[in-house]
Amino acid sequence: MMPDLGKYAFAVLASYGATFALLAALVGVTVWHRAKSIRALAESEARMEKSDG
Amino acid sequence: MSALLFRDLRLAFRAGGGFGLGLAFFLLVAVLVPLGVGPEPTTLAKIAPGILWVGALLACLLSLDRIFALDFEDGSLDLLATSPLPMEGAVAVKALAHWLVTGLPLTLLAPVLGLLLNLPAESYLWLILSLLAGTPALSMIGAFGAALTVGIKRGGLLLSLLVLPLYVPTLIFGAEVIKRGASGADAVTPLALLVAITAVSGALLPFAAAAAIRVNLR
Amino acid sequence: MSALLFRDLRLAFRAGGGFGLGLAFFLLVAVLVPLGVGPEPTTLAKIAPGILWVGALLACLLSLDRIFALDFEDGSLDLLATSPLPMEGAVAVKALAHWLVTGLPLTLLAPVLGLLLNLPAESYLWLILSLLAGTPALSMIGAFGAALTVGIKRGGLLLSLLVLPLYVPTLIFGAEVIKRGASGADAVTPLALLVAITAVSGALLPFAAAAAIRVNLR
Amino acid sequence: MELLVKDLAVQRGGLTVLEGVSFSLAAGQALVLRGANGIGKTTLLRTIAGLQPKAAGELNVPPETLAYASHADGLKATLSVQENLRFWASVYGTDLVEDALQAMNLTALRNRWAGSLSAGQKRRLGLARLMVSGRAIWLLDEPTVSLDAASVALFAGVVQGHLAQGGAALMATHIDLGLAQAETLDLTPYRATAATIRRTDAFQEAFL
Amino acid sequence: MELLVKDLAVQRGGLTVLEGVSFSLAAGQALVLRGANGIGKTTLLRTIAGLQPKAAGELNVPPETLAYASHADGLKATLSVQENLRFWASVYGTDLVEDALQAMNLTALRNRWAGSLSAGQKRRLGLARLMVSGRAIWLLDEPTVSLDAASVALFAGVVQGHLAQGGAALMATHIDLGLAQAETLDLTPYRATAATIRRTDAFQEAFL
Amino acid sequence: MSLWEYANPKKFMALSGRLLPWIVALTVLSLGIGIIWGFFFTPDDYKQGSTVKIIYIHVPAASAAINAWAVMLVASLIWIVRRHHVSALVAKAAAPVGLTFTLIALITGALWGQPMWGTWWAWDPRLTSFLIFALFYMGYIALWEAVENPDTAADLTGVLCIVGSVFALLSRYAVNFWNQGLHQGASLSLDAKENVSDVFWLPLVVCIIGFELLFLALVLIRTRSEIRLRRAQALAARERLA
């Protein structure tokens, strides 16, 4: 299955590895930020409900 | 307008005004680099044009935050903004004052530092010409960066980060003028480009900077 | 005491606190120098240790004025001086906070910049070791300089002028460690000297700096 | 020459703080703005001075008539008292430095650096700057902060003189100046409420 | 616990500004310093706080009892109200943050960044810092600058409470705080004259 | 009804909410196909060996990074001219994504350079201008972070983006002037032309599409988060007044 990368295995694997790591970090931060925003909004909307009575 | 220029110059020459410190910094860079790099004359001669330009650029950079931040902190900028002076003019005048206080003296000092760095004899003329043509752009671009960061406390380093990428073309053409001049190649093209950068930034950036200041005063 | 450390760190990481900007400046120096000097790898490799040390030193330098000046301007320094904290301890803690926010990250970033400047492979270990041993001295000496200039508005350049000569030994030994390490010569002696500078300045300068601050508050 | 404010709403930090403020200020009039800390006096004055955009309403300022004095005095510590004033005089193109020094009792200090003045002396110099502008409408933000009783009286006299000469003054202050002809505008009723944000703030509206 | 000042002379910018000042301040007492702008109130307070050396006379401060509040409030704009106070509480090793927030009516603002407060709100926070110190003798330099009437009353109440608990307060101010038990010390008679400089100022003397 | 209607946060939230699942699905699909195709099912280049596989991330990342800046520039212009709040937030959301792509291009390029040119880094014009580009991104993001008031920040970063774009172009030109480099030209001339046409070209195109879709998806998600946070802020502000 795994292609034979020959003597360039490090360069290729490191490239793909670094790319996936960076993208994973970016996606992770984005998802976390999204969750945070949803939580913050839900909280203030809940408080609104209460004060609106 | 001229009142503002004279005020800024007078403030620069008063105690704590910072005149001469840009020069000192330039000198220090020229001294530190040989200390770090080592004393071989050929290496130094090779890197001299680049180091001189980088030094001039950093010396300029470090005094940028004085252009507007002092006036912002003591409230003068609010008062200037509500005064009859157009903000664009005030920005241009302040950039000019900055150049007179840093860029011009740097240009005059540079040949001396060239000696320290073993700059070849053919290069001196080009060194002076390139600094003369390029440092006004440094002041104007820097004034723009200073206008962006004026509301930020001690934004000195943010200012550097914003301004240095904008300095890249000036730096490249500036150092190129000297290198080409020394080797007898065509130095006029980069010099002309340097002049063009100065002219265009002097004509357009005051508007961008004035807009940024107005936003920051809001 | 730890309250002061945590406050300073927290302030540094808050908006406008300037964390990361020292790093950015270091990166910028590493980019600008080749732009000025030219792209030949052999020249760059030769000057890399010196330029990296000069860059780290300048990055450190530029954030020095934050150590005390902010506290002076908003009156906190008056209040700290009348508080039960001994001023010597406060100075040492503030220098430590400065190192954690600039020197340490600089050390960690330096190898990446070594790549940009074609630093030879054998030098990396020595680069890290020398910065690790030397940057605390930069923070402590810098804090002393900042204490001397704390009363002066925007004294950034004056500060540079005062501090840079004091940085010279650190710079020379630091760059020497890397150069010797790369060429297989004895790098331990300059490294030991670097450690000695750090230890002595950490032990003695807080007292000098505290005295300077007390004079400036008068 | 009349300053006209109608249904004005002002914002600070993206939030409407005051709304529905209306008043007019004609030659010879003085108006004192009152209200608790944080109600928005500074914000209102800055908006009228043109330093920030208004959120809603009408604001009619006769051109070239305003002079604004903020919390901060805009003094340069390393210029002398005289040099500070001369600079502003030439910015506004007037010739009133001597009068202002006299009026604010600063003649003895004229050659002192502004940085070496005490808090109250600085404030007096800041007010002298206003006189030097030669403008008709003065906007004053807490002008008497740090002033002793004698200086407050001096200042009240200066304002009175300015009004007598056909000037006008709008000021925010917490203390009583003893100005006979000054009217007072309490800003408390104009504090923006949740319901009014919708009307005045395009951004908030879009997001609410 | 008594603060004792006897024949004190203080200097500013190398010049003696006040001399022969004497008073004492015991537990439960408050003393208000008065005098025209520039007479030397700030200088006197800084000398007592130990920020500058005295020129002559005696100054007896019980150790670990002083808390000083200057013209500037020492607030960090990017820390919240609460974080600002917590820092000073741990510097002084006390646990009074909640009490101070309550007393200065700042509980609603506790999570706001100090930088986004109005002038008066900042000042209130600066005074809360003083309470947090837990010290007995308060030195206050124009504590009510920028405060509205309600906040001045609040502040007077806080001082009263402090005195009732055996504290003491020394303050410089131009306005009347309405503190019943406060005595007043007018500094005008102690202004240094040319003749007295000779006596107090060793440096100047050497050159005269 | 004009296009600007969608600049209303509510409308934007509704529309983007409906589109987003599809965009995410398409992203995963195209990126998955492209990368798997490129990594597992393409032959080695006879000169570059297996390193040619790096092209499937290097080139898409580089072009997506450039496009991200273009998006920021357009969004900044819209904000400055028409003051639509969503466009300012789009510019803010795009910057970190663009920076990440720039870093990916830099890192994969460096890793590729080691076997091909014998050095991690060379001061080649393309490489250099991309490094400077990364600095522009960092400055832009730092300015957003440093300014507290969101509208002020939007104005300032907008001005910076416009001025910065001009200087970025100028730098590109200056850098060319300064050094002639090692980097591949503008065409996909790996070796024999026929190779390029299908074996390498097709998966590369799929990857490029995948990266652009990824950019779109991330920017939409981030913009939506920013809008939610602003709404929460607005509610909190209203509460404070009540």
Ligand code: HEM
């Ligand atoms: C850190 C190093 C490098 C950087 C920053 C970099 C950057 C770039 C950029 C900006 C592009 C243009 C993408 C576009 O315009 O759509 C590009 C394309 C390309 N790069 Fe690199 N590169 C680097 C190293 C390398 C190396 C070492 C190789 C191979 C030997 C390489 C091969 C290519 C190829 C084949 C293209 C596509 C050319 C085209 O059709 O435009 N790059 N790179």
Ligand SMILES: Nc1ncnc2c1ncn2[C@@H]1O[C@H](COP(=O)(O)OP(=O)(O)OP(=O)(O)O)[C@@H](O)[C@H]1O
């Ligand atoms: N940067 C900011 N962000 C958010 N809110 C702010 C900001 N600056 C001020 N505010 C708030 O705006 C309101 C109005 O402030 P302003 O300074 O106009 O009040 P003021 O009436 O002048 O008060 P004072 O008498 O204390 O000077 C205050 O409630 C203040 O907390």
Ligand SMILES: Nc1ncnc2c1ncn2[C@@H]1O[C@H](COP(=O)(O)OP(=O)(O)OP(=O)(O)O)[C@@H](O)[C@H]1O
């Ligand atoms: N750096 C300085 N150099 C010389 N003189 C100074 C300096 N700073 C202050 N002074 C002078 O010292 C005197 C005392 O100043 P101080 O600030 O103590 O007055 P103050 O009583 O607090 O006045 P205010 O009520 O205006 O605050 C003033 O006359 C002032 O002009």
Ligand SMILES: [Mg+2]
């Ligand atoms: Mg106010």
Ligand SMILES: [Mg+2]
């Ligand atoms: Mg005082």
